[in-house]
Amino acid sequence: MAEFLQVLFSGLATGSIYALAAIGFSLVWQAAQVVNFAQGEFVMLPAFFVLVALHWFGWPLWAALAFGLAVAVAVLGLLFKRLIVEPMLPAGGLPLIIATMALSILLKEGTKQFYGAEAQPFPSLFPQSTVRLGGAVVAWQDILNLAVSLAVVVALTLFLNRSRIGRMMQATAQNPAVAEILGVNTKRMVLYTFLINAALAAVASVLISPVYLAKFSNGETLGLVAFIAAIVGGFNQIRGALAGGLLIGVLDNLTATYVTTEYRAALPLVMLIVIILWRPQGLFGTAEGRQV
Amino acid sequence: MTVPVLAVRDIAKGFGAIRAVDGVSFEVRPGEILGLIGPNGSGKSTLFNCILGQLTPDRGSVEVNGRSVSGRRPFELSRLGVGRTFQQLSVFPKMSVLDNVILAGQEHRGSLLGRLFAAPDAGLTAEAERLIAFFRLGHLRDEMAGALSYGQQKLVDAAMAFMAGPSLVLLDEPAGGVNLTMLAGLKERLIAYNREHGTTFVVIEHNMEFVMSLCTRIIVLAEGRIIAEGPPEAVRADPRVIDAYLGG
Amino acid sequence: MKRLLLLGLGLVALLVAPLGQGTYVTYLLCSWLTFGIAAMGLNLTLGYAGQISLAQASFMGIGAYVTALLTLAGWPWLAAMPLAVAACFLVGLALGFPALRVQGHFLAFVTLAFNTLFFLVARNEDGLTGGPYGLSGMPRPDFGLLDTAQQPAFYYFTLAVFLAAAVLLWGIVRSPWGRAFKGLRENPIRAESLGLDTRRITLMAFAIGSAYGGLAGALFSPLVQYVEPGSFAFAQSLRILLMVVVGGAGFFFAPMLGAAMVILLPEVLRFTEGYYLMIYAGAVIVLMVVCPEGLIGLGGRLRDRFQAPRPRGDLQEGARP
Numbered sequence: 118m119a120e121f122l123q124v125l126f127s128g129l130a131t132g133s134i135y136a137l138a139a140i141g142f143s144l145v146w147q148a149a150q151v152v153n154f155a156q157g158e159f160v161m162l163p164a165f166f167v168l169v170a171l172h173w174f175g176w177p178l179w180a181a182l183a184f185g186l187a188v189a190v191a192v193l194g195l196l197f198k199r200l201i202v203e204p205m206l207p208a209g210g211l212p213l214i215i216a217t218m219a220l221s222i223l224l225k226e227g228t229k230q231f232y233g234a235e236a237q238p239f240p241s242l243f244p245q246s247t248v249r250l251g252g253a254v255v256a257w258q259d260i261l262n263l264a265v266s267l268a269v270v271v272a273l274t275l276f277l278n279r280s281r282i283g284r285m286m287q288a289t290a291q292n293p294a295v296a297e298i299l300g301v302n303t304k305r306m307v308l309y310t311f312l313i314n315a316a317l318a319a320v321a322s323v324l325i326s327p328v329y330l331a332k333f334s335n336g337e338t339l340g341l342v343a344f345i346a347a348i349v350g351g352f353n354q355i356r357g358a359l360a361g362g363l364l365i366g367v368l369d370n371l372t373a374t375y376v377t378t379e380y381r382a383a384l385p386l387v388m389l390i391v392i393i394l395w396r397p398q399g400l401f402g403t404a405e406g407r408q409v
Numbered sequence: 410m411t412v413p414v415l416a417v418r419d420i421a422k423g424f425g426a427i428r429a430v431d432g433v434s435f436e437v438r439p440g441e442i443l444g445l446i447g448p449n450g451s452g453k454s455t456l457f458n459c460i461l462g463q464l465t466p467d468r469g470s471v472e473v474n475g476r477s478v479s480g481r482r483p484f485e486l487s488r489l490g491v492g493r494t495f496q497q498l499s500v501f502p503k504m505s506v507l508d509n510v511i512l513a514g515q516e517h518r519g520s521l522l523g524r525l526f527a528a529p530d531a532g533l534t535a536e537a538e539r540l541i542a543f544f545r546l547g548h549l550r551d552e553m554a555g556a557l558s559y560g561q562q563k564l565v566d567a568a569m570a571f572m573a574g575p576s577l578v579l580l581d582e583p584a585g586g587v588n589l590t591m592l593a594g595l596k597e598r599l600i601a602y603n604r605e606h607g608t609t610f611v612v613i614e615h616n617m618e619f620v621m622s623l624c625t626r627i628i629v630l631a632e633g634r635i636i637a638e639g640p641p642e643a644v645r646a647d648p649r650v651i652d653a654y655l656g657g
Numbered sequence: 658m659k660r661l662l663l664l665g666l667g668l669v670a671l672l673v674a675p676l677g678q679g680t681y682v683t684y685l686l687c688s689w690l691t692f693g694i695a696a697m698g699l700n701l702t703l704g705y706a707g708q709i710s711l712a713q714a715s716f717m718g719i720g721a722y723v724t725a726l727l728t729l730a731g732w733p734w735l736a737a738m739p740l741a742v743a744a745c746f747l748v749g750l751a752l753g754f755p756a757l758r759v760q761g762h763f764l765a766f767v768t769l770a771f772n773t774l775f776f777l778v779a780r781n782e783d784g785l786t787g788g789p790y791g792l793s794g795m796p797r798p799d800f801g802l803l804d805t806a807q808q809p810a811f812y813y814f815t816l817a818v819f820l821a822a823a824v825l826l827w828g829i830v831r832s833p834w835g836r837a838f839k840g841l842r843e844n845p846i847r848a849e850s851l852g853l854d855t856r857r858i859t860l861m862a863f864a865i866g867s868a869y870g871g872l873a874g875a876l877f878s879p880l881v882q883y884v885e886p887g888s889f890a891f892a893q894s895l896r897i898l899l900m901v902v903v904g905g906a907g908f909f910f911a912p913m914l915g916a917a918m919v920i921l922l923p924e925v926l927r928f929t930e931g932y933y934l935m936i937y938a939g940a941v942i943v944l945m946v947v948c949p950e951g952l953i954g955l956g957g958r959l960r961d962r963f964q965a966p967r968p969r970g971d972l973q974e975g976a977r978p
Binding site: 461482483484486487488493495499500501502503504508511512513515516517521525526527530569573 | 829
């Protein structure tokens with residue numbers, strides 16, 4: 118029982134980080150109908166921005182984190198939107214899929230060339246101690262990862278629902294034509310969505326890298342898991358992506374502990390196929406808004 | 410008494426609390442051109458989609474040439490001799506006009522496997538060319554359909570609906586977005602086709618002038634029910650129809 | 658006429674290509690033809706029928722493993738190959754079912770998931786597949802008169818299979834099926850309303866495309882004489898996809914051109930060492946931004962710019978879905 122709780126808790130912690138990437142994924146999809154096949158690399162990369170600031174510039178951790186966030190937003194948000202997505206929107210569909218796939222190779226190989234192929238230790242943001250909770254030994258890192266991710270999700274939800282800009286962004290995602298008529302600068306709102314996606318990826322990156330180490334190939338699984346979480350959640354809402362991320366994190370940990378480590382990676386894939394075939398609108402989604 | 414080409418019996422379809430179509434029945438006799446009109450939201454598009462199997466009605470049945478077509482997929486309907494056009498442009502843009510029209514006929518010939526070994530044009534070039542010429546598109550035969558003007562694409566769409574020699578053709582707002590010259594041509598061609606082949610048409614249309622001059626009989630829908638039925642002149646003069654349009 | 662002449666010239670070039678070349682160049686040529694077959698299949702599924710698949714490498718894998726296991730068990734290649742192709746046809750048929758429910762990005766991810774599942778099975782089922790170490794020592798086919806153990810002979814064997822596959826595909830896309838595939842790509846709803854059983858033709862597009870992947874795998878096994886899971890990972894599917902899209906999805910000769918680019922470019926960029934994948938990925942992004950229709954589309958666009966407009970019969974093969 119104690120072990121189960123431990124596994125459950127660390128699953129929730131990783132799952133909440135997956136959820137951040139999944140939410141970004143869904144937001145970008147809604148705003149621009151772009152499925153970003155490089156999303157995993159978007160989560161892999163910011164950790165390296167931080168490492169560059171730490172080791173090459175010799176900056177303190179807080180400054181390096183701020184640097185990582187800023188560069189991520191500029192490169193993975195602004196440049197990605199301007200240089201790749203925007204010119205390709207008219208062509209749509211397949212070319213954009215190919216381009217984001219090529220981008221994922223570019224980012225991965227670039228990181229390998231410029232920073233190295235070995236997994237890099239990443240400074241932990243939280244104390245490495247543990248705490249006993251109902252007989253289970255839980256790492257503070259897990260608790261705080263979960264707390265930070267949930268706080269980010271809550272803040273994002275509040276921003277989207279309560280603030281003026283957030284509501285304009287939602288209007289843009291739901292019906293760009295009407296939003297345009299109502300005087301919303303839809304282009305700008307779409308850009309904001311890309312910036313938020315980049316920021317979410319950066320947060321996910323600095324949370325997950327102390328656990329998994331920073332490695333150029335981390336994006337391969339992260340991207341897939343983020344997408345699956347988004348699919349499971351219904352692809353069109355934040356709550357769904359959050360639930361999907363948590364679910365996958367927990368199931369992943371449970372399988373690895375109790376069933377099989379060899380086929381650990383297979384579970385989310387099977388889940389993806391089953392859900393797409395059985396309930397394409399996602400476990401928590403509604404049927405609308407899922408036409409591709 | 411002849412079997413009606415299309416028999417619609419007591420079709421009803423609701424969306425949540427809204428009863429889009431509320432018990433509609435009518436029959437269409439061979440060779441007729443029936444117009445289905447009504448103000449916006451009268452349920453004519455829903456009815457159309459129920460007939461074509463795009464929507465499943467809550468109750469009622471649809472028969473084509475005496476055979477029930479409820480629950481059939483669209484391609485089966487086509488093979489039973491029901492052709493249709495679409496409201497939006499519906500051609501294959503990156504195929505030539507000739508290929509568009511041949512595709513409209515080839516699936517009605519032989520078996521799936523047989524078509525793999527059939528001649529590239531499935532022996533349909535001559536027939537397709539006749540139909541293309543009939544719709545006065547002969548000079549555009551080898552153009553990509555997507556490169557044609559809006560009106561020309563509407564004509565290609567119409568030609569495709571006739572390629573398989575259907576006994577019934579449903580035209581979904583054929584006049585929408587077509588300029589006046591083109592429209593007169595389209596109407597004239599449709600009437601000529603009807604005379605030559607005796608094909609039955611059901612037309613949904615907003616353009617009253619077009620419907621009145623094309624159709625032999627008109628059914629008026631309002632709030633999901635038939636409120637009037639008869640020849641164009643009678644329907645035009647019917648106070649209930651005027652009410653429905655003005656009061657709607 | 659001009660087309661026939663070009664085709665003849667191409668054939669002659671293929672026939673003399675390995676003459677006087679070293680083993681490595683001949684190996685590259687064989688590899689090009691083999692991947693060309695896999696890309697041809699994907700071009701049918703994706704380019705003609707408009708169904709995205711990111712699982713072509715897994716079909717190469719199934720074909721390669723089936724061929725490897727059977728030839729290692731003493732079967733002749735000619736008996737093993739049809740089984741490999743048939744297995745892929747059936748699995749491809751099954752993979753087509755998701756396409757009846759979802760399209761576009763969702764289909765891309767389902768097929769991607771399938772490819773990764775295949776990789777996991779190949780890596781973990783040691784008893785059957787040899788696990789991460791794979792299978793090796795497959796004999797090259799010996800047809801009595803032609804023993805393909807040596808490199809030039811194996812090249813001509815590969816070329817013969819390649820040409821047969823190309824002619825067969827040409828027959829398929831020229832037949833009414835080709836028009837049906839394009840109709841499915843261009844406007845499935847309209848196609849269905851014209852009597853096309855879109856479900857069946859979608860399944861066929863997957864099954865035939867996958868069978869071509871299987872055939873490529875059946876050649877890959879004796880070519881490399883070593884099959885291991887890594888050769889059929891998702892990255893390899895991506896390479897095959899790139900071959901199709903870089904060449905120009907929906908054009909008959911595009912996969913051959915694309916395969917040449919994808920296989921040979923790394924050799925040309927070899928001097929850049931580790932940077933070649935980056936340069937390569939960058940080039941793909943630029944190509945997609947500048948000309949989403951691929952190299953053949955780029956060629957067509959350049960020609961249009963420098964020539965007076967004329968009937969575009971040359972584009973009849975179709976285009977990007």
